[in-house]
Amino acid sequence: MLSTLNPVALLTATLATLALVASIFVGSRNLANFDAALVPYLFGCIFACFGVAYRYSVWLQRPPTWRYFVRGWQLLFSGRALVHGWELIKSFAVDFVGQRFIRNRGRVRGIGHMLMAGGCILAFGVTFPLVFGWIHFGLRPGGIDTYELYTFGFKTMEFPLHGWFAELIFNALNWAAILVIAGVVLLIRRRLTHAGQIAIQTFEGDWLPLLLLLAISVTGLGITLDYRFMRGEAHQFMAITHAITVILFLVWLPFGKFYHIIQRPAQLGVAVYRRAGTDGPQAVCPHTGEPFTSKMHTDDLKHVTKQLGFDYTLAGGSSHLDLSPQGKRAALAKAHLAARQESGAFFG
Amino acid sequence: MTDTQFKQDQEFFMDPQRCIGCHACEMACAECETNGQIPMIHVDYVDRYTTVQTSVQVCMHCEDPTCAKVCPADAITRDEFGVVHTAKTDRCIACANCVMACPFGVPKKIETTQLMMKCNLCYDRTSAGRKPMCATVCPSGALWYGTREKMRELRPNSTPVNHFQFGMQSVKTKVNIMMPKGATKLVVD
Structure with a gap:
């Protein structure tokens, strides 16, 4: 098995993982701001980091991928950097943020994907910094009604504990879960009714990712519902099942369908490549x-x-x-x- | 996809000389729901100025598909039955490498959806033991799907060939082209 390992990818993945661990130590001020309750998530993240970096490196070494990778950077920093930079920004806005190409594949499909992607990005934005100890909250000394937000150990803002802003960010993961559930429901409906999809879909490739996202979102919402309406009686069960589903997601990230989240930015390079091609000599x-x-x-x-x-x-x-x-x-x-x-x- | 009834004794046979340019195959192909009602088959006038000859082209499902190898996103796969599937929608980055590298000129890039699409041998039908749509409607036998024995009966003076030579490159395919009896390969140079 060792002989099948890719040495360049192994080195890249090791360095990326070490960099992540170092950034966790630095960002959490030597773990002073690290939340020990999130340790299982941390190990999931470290594994995902190694796996993603390894696979990305192997992927980049394939001749067509490498060619595009090198060309993309060459073109971005060529004499027409402004033109190509603008193309990059345009493609980012239209294809990434707007996801127009997915909406063109089907309106409901586009809406479903947009909701799901929006929810996931929001959840990533909250979860990763919290798990790594890069952000943490604390009460302002001398009172019990103002919260302070610290980023990498530096105080970045404060806000009233019972204001609308607090309500918004303390429930960020709940909003994310609602978005993801709405998106997943739309896409599951499509998978149940679209004859073409039924013919070619697979459980591990198409159903499992949707079910896993649904499980993460439902169990995540369950934690809030439990302490709001059940006096926290099911907290342990909800917390453990949520942790299991999230860690499954993280461990599976480098291998399954979710890897497209990492791979998709290549489309930006292709947009630059096409623009440069259009402006240059034609075949x-x-x-x-x-x-x-x-x-x-x-x-x-x-x-x-x-x-x-x-x-x-x-x-x-x-x-x-x-x-x-x-x-x-x-x-x-x-x-x-x-x-x-x-x-x-x-x-x- | 895992619960399939793909009949491995059935093969696809293509005979471009029999194409009469009726476009029935294109219309039938658009019925395939895996394509989203976009025809994946090509019906071309070979050289419009000098001849009325038309030609039909389906994906030949290469044994070592160039389209899959040149894909920078690993979006194209070949399954255990030798069917080379259309690009995975989550992976394809619309670079058009496959479109330009396919020696048969088969894949299409759909600009609006930023996606490469190609014939997948009507997988929704063939995986259920049925014939591809185009082969069921072709009135002239340019596209035919069935057993090799039956084909031998129908075309006693032709030989199915799945070996192509494009200059230095030899390409073997799952789909056969009907050649004069005794031929072993089709040379394109």
């Missing part, structure tokens, strides 16, 4: 005589396919990849016609 198909993609793209693909062990070099020295998709289909049809003609019969 013209020898069959159609029309431009079909950027020359940078076809050149990169020729390079990447060679690295992957494919060689589409034709007899005359050109490449099959110089043809547009339509040109390739025509080349195949012409070759087939020629073979039939040579045999003396078009049909057989």
